[in-house]
Amino acid sequence: MFSRTERDLVRRRLLDLADHDPAVVAAAITGSHATDDEDRWSDIDLAFAVSEPLDAVMHRWTRHLYRDFAAVHHWDLPSGPAIYRVFLLPQGLEVDLAFSPEGDFGPRGPKWRLVFGRSAPPQPVMPGGYDVIAGLAWHHALHARISIERGRYWQAEHWISALRTQTIALACQRLRHPTSYAKGAHLLPPTITGPLETTLVRSLEETELRRALSAAVAALSAELTRTDPTLADRLRPILSDLAASDDDPREG
Template identity: 30%
Template sequence: MDTEKYLNKKRFANNIYVIIAAIDESNSCSIFGKAQCLQKEKVSNQCAVFVENRVTFCSATTHILNVVYNTKKMYSKKARIEVQKQIIDFAKLDSNIIDCAIVGSESVGNDDKWSDIDLTFGYENDADVNQILRDWSKMMSEIFDANKLFDISYQESLYRVFLLPNALQVDLSFTPSEHFGAITDNFKLIFGNQRKREFKSLPEINFIAGYTILFALKTRTSTEREKYWQAEYYLAKCRENTMILKCLKENLNSFDGRSFDELTPNFLKQIQNTLINEPTKRNLENGLKSMIQILIKELSTVDNLNYKFIKELKIIGK
């Protein structure tokens, strides 16, 4: 898609960008709120109208929407909603995009002030996804001054993560239309269709348990080698995996620690005892002993583990 064909931007003032997009052919444009005409700013001899945090430009074939963001402070919920709306509008203009859905917390009404943007798109099966990514990256850069953080692939989908100057994270994923659909319960279709898709599976409990035990061992050996910062790294990984293990036992969402705060106060108090304020030999030894006590207790109450490694953990913790 040629972004120049559909989109242009004009700076009306500091931190105000206007997107000109031919998004429909109606002869009217709804203006909400008390409007003030900015007579000094003209586009194609038509007048821009400022409405709170939006600049709307009314014409027979064009609507102009904008995003106002202050690069000196973090984004607001209102700014996030505006950015998301304009990205979806852009998707409607891209002939390669035929499906769109909101994923993440907003799709189920659990978003808050600090939520990011999670959108997923289905593209024509014969389209060049690399060209789509180039077009969308160009749009995100030119319109929102966003920069790419990284790419991730999962199943048939490609994810590109952007960061705006106001620290708003935007996650966009692209999937061939024949595979477009939900992989978790967090999925709200905006346009197009979804297909049945294999749900993203939870971590396998034996896998998590095995890695947690390994991290405990690495904490001990790194401490003995007097590599205290490396030992602190492994202790933190052991703590994280123990909390994931607890979430799996309690049927809570362990992904990115989303349900860590829902774990019982007693368990969290025990975990707190494994935190250290300085990576010294004594602190690391005490932290590891506390960590192993918790881990032994958690492993002993998991029925479907291949092997519980209780004896080995006690040796590591001596």
């Protein structure tokens, strides 16, 4: 794995490259390094405002990353007008470069430190939609049960794990912790994480999948009761049915 020294050197080289690129009119450090929360395992997160078409600038920077930094692979994540190009460097160092049109360059959250150039005023951060998270949770519970009935046990394991992820997100949102990618999961109290341990799928046996789904549905119901008792009451009959054992195959 990469060292702190190697990571910091790569970051300085990238910022120097940006400073000498006439198409990059502003740059910012984002992520944990911007707020001094970086640890030994943090990756590199940078954002660039560009005055030329994004495709051309990103193509040029991609050549730099492969030629000068020995990049192994990359992929893109669009986000509004920006595109995050995510690179994997040797020794497992991840480099996330966000390219934005000049007029759309600005912070989308607190983890932002302008290095040079100008940025737009901070944009209000919209909280994650509770209904979306809750909706994904019951959706995943439903599809986990259907997958079991169809005998698609790997798919069932996928949906049970995805259900647990949404339950964690609901708890994190309620307690004002980060909700994405389980970033706030380690901050949850044992009273929440303890029952979630029982939702882990230990094998692909049908009885085990049914047990794990029942535990996952119980954890979801408990969290819904804490956050939205009205919704919990409406969903309870359906969730109880999904958690119940039923040997009759279903179609659909």
